[in-house]
Amino acid sequence: MKIKSHIAAIFQEAFTQSGIEPQGEIAIHEATKAQFGDYQYNGIMPLAKLYQTNPREIATKVASHIQTDGVIEKVEVAGAGFINIWLSDNTLSHYATKALADERIDVAITSHPQTIVVDYSGPNMAKEMHVGHLRSTIIGDALAKLFEFLGHCVIRQNHIGDWGTQFGMLVAYLEAQGVEQSGELKDLEAFYKAAKKRFDEDAHFANTAREYVVKIQQGDTHCLELWERFIGISLSHCQEVYHKLDVSLSPKDVRAESFYNEDLSHIVTDLENAHLLQISQGAKCVFLESEEIPVIVQKGDGGYLYATTDLAALRYRATKLKANRILYVVDARQSSHFKAVFDVAQKAGFVPQETKLEHIAFGTMMDKSGKPFKTRDGGTVKLIELLDEALIRAKEAIKERENYSQGELETLAKVVGIGAVKYADLSINRQSNYIFDWDKMLSFEGNTSLYLQYAYARIQSILKKYEGDVGACEIAIGDAIEHTLVLSVLKFEDVLTKASLDATPHTISAYLYDVATDFMKFYEQNPILKEGLEKATKESRIAIASLCAKTIELGLEILGIKVLNRL
RNA sequence: GCGUUCAUAGCUCAGCUGGAUAGAGCACUCGCCUUCUAAGCGAGCGGUCAAAGGUUCGAAUCCUUUUGGACGUACCA
Structure with missing residues (x-):
């Protein structure tokens, strides 16, 4: 039930009856201490200042008009002019019984459904998913589920990185290895390293790789086929991780960078037509008053940048998907980038003014000693390996407690291990960096x-x-x-x-x-x-x-x- | 240099947009199983909310300065 707004409505009525105008919305807070009841209203004191009267006097007057035969059992004026609120056992019992009989435990479906785009996970197809994708994937998925549950129309967008110069190299290497024997692709990381090595050592191969970049961009059938094949394999790796992590992303949620390719030139001309574009040091830029550094949308050599793609995606989401709210669940380090891109998109009219654009920023994942999470030799930790470790550690944490069968233990470990990894992330304020600590997250004690x-x-x-x-x-x-x-x-x-x-x-x-x-x-x-x-x-x-x-x-x-x- | 952001108990974190004596968990010290899972519950210990000013009835919360850290800082994403 919506307790606060329920109470606020009763207060509104009491205000009306006592002939006093509350300032703005009536904000009901949970009581800070049990002795102060269940909820409290603190809005009288600023009001008293406005009326230049004694706050307790107004509080008493308003309190005397509070209906106490419904959800509110009694109110009391206390301290400097607080109104403390006690709720009725009978009414709470009634609502609780009602909730028990309801599948949604009586949580209403919103009366103002919105179309909400949630952009999260966004792995790079050239590499394997690593811990850097963990927070975005977990937080984004939770938010998507939350909005969905409340009755909003959620559109997940997995903005995968499938475009860029490294794909020329990877595709050329895939071809050189033999497309049918893409066994090495079982380990994308190793494949990337091998391709890079060949690129650095073999001038002929390097040339092919560079040619392939151009060919892919020009729509060469052969190269595009190879590229698509590569993306397909890489994406299936991601799906494997999503499955293991038990998140709801599926291939239909993919809206890759390359999807916006055709629109990039339009973005630039539209910015030009809106007189927002300037050429600076050979690059096409949008200068914002608030920012020293411009948003570059086209490089000196004619190439486009991630800001251009983001602008195209923003426009697509606002106009084609008709989003009311667009969320980007992306690392906090990109906050200035999003601030600028949002600003440009609004100035250029790519998104309507009323569309809410939000960068859902989160901090970096740290190890127990407070340093960025890495392997022992300083490499990035593969996500799939981290999740496998979670299962092993979960097994360790629970196996001594009961006599589980082997099969039972496997099932439990999945639920416990993956749950622990997710909960650890979701139980702290997302803005700050967080310490990834196996022992803490797999403890039965505390907020776990x-x-x-x-x-x-x-x-x-x-x-x-x-x-x-x-x-x-x-x-x-x-x-x-x-x-x-x-x-x-x-x-x-x-x-x-x-x-x-x-x-x-x-x-x-x-x-x-x-x-x-x-x-x-x-x-x-x-x-x-x-x-x-x-x-x-x-x-x-x-x-x-x-x-x-x-x-x-x-x-x-x-x-x-x-x-x-x-x- | 400039910008963003953070600093709360020994440790990990809350603190609901300005409210009453700043809260949890871990760790530490006690107490509670012939009763539904003790993987639990209770009690205690622990604070100059980084520092100094300011705004006001009232500040961890808002403003300014200082200190310390993290991150960003034009053709990577």
Whole structure:
């Protein structure tokens, strides 16, 4: 349920009745301490300043008009002029029971659906996916799922790098090796290195490679075929990683760089027609007042650059795909690039003013000692190897705990290992650099995927033992612990809404961790299946537990993480 | 040099766009299993929110300066 806006509406009514005009939107905050109730309203104090009166006086007046026969149980004026808000057990119980019966646990489908483009992952076809692609892929996928769940139309765009000079070399090498025996392509990295070596050592080959670059660009059938074949193989490597990582990207989401080739010259002429273009040192540039450095859209030799492609993609997404919101889940180091490109696109009218362009920036992945994540010899870590290691480590982390069969262990390791890698990334503020620490992410303690999966499994174990229809049970909050827990669960919709507006998956993880810890406390104190419990109490508790499980499951699903019935 | 960004407990991180005594987890010290998974729960310890000014009823949050780090800085993406 939308708790905050629900409360805000009641406050709006109270303001109207007391003849006071609130300043802007009524912002309801969660109470900072339990003694201050469930929620609080802090907007009276700035208002009092405007009216030049005593804040407590206004607060008291507004509070006296608050309806307390619905979701709000009581309000209290406190401190300098805070209004503290307590919610009603009965109403919360009612909403919780309703949520339990609903597949979406009563989270509404948005009434303002948008078309949202999410650009993420974006691997380079010349090389194998490495850790640098991990964050974009994980965060982007979670955001796409979040928007989708809320009822938006999501268009995933995997902007793969399939164009550029290195493909001449790779394609020439592919041909030299024999197209049918492309066995070496099992390891793209090795293939690239071998091609590079040959390029450096064999002048004749280097010439062919350079010729092929031109030929590909000119549409030479033979070279294009080779190129397509190469891209196909490389892309299948990516799909393998996506499958292992359990992300929703598929080949149909690919909208490669090369897709925009034909449009690049138009971008330049359109910028020219809009009088935005200047020639500087031989290159065609757009100079922005805010930036010292121009955005170069065409090189001195006539070649186009990534800014040109990005502009074409931006226009395509805004006009052809009719996006209301376009998100780029890309490393924070490119923030100045996106700032400039967005600026140019808007000035040139490539995107309508009302289209929201957002660079969803994230920090660099660091190792335990705080240095950029690398292999021992300083190379980049292949993503597929990192994921394989996750499975091995997950197995290590759980195998001693229970007597799992080999098959069971394999299944568990996948869910646990991949979940841990994703959750570690999604549980911290994406803007900052983050420390990749195997031991921490595979711990059962603290804000980890395992803790949530464990809480879920505990509930499943209880549900399995319960003989009755949980769906028919009614929730009736019996004490303060249950009040807190049920309220936590009902905050789900508020949390998802906020996370989708700010594109901050970590607020969802923080929330799920809250739900899980609240559940653990409840679990310790309020036995569910104990003999001699009153029927209504037992039913209410099992229903609360079930609702918690559903919330955790759904929340993790949005983050792209699976749950387990036994752990 | 210029620009962006960051600095919160020993460590890893929250802090909801200015609110009440700054919160978690780890680590450390205690306590809790004849009861639904102790992979858990509870309690304690731990802070000059980098520093100094300013804005105001009120600042970790906004502004300025300083210090320290990361990143970017025109024909790579």
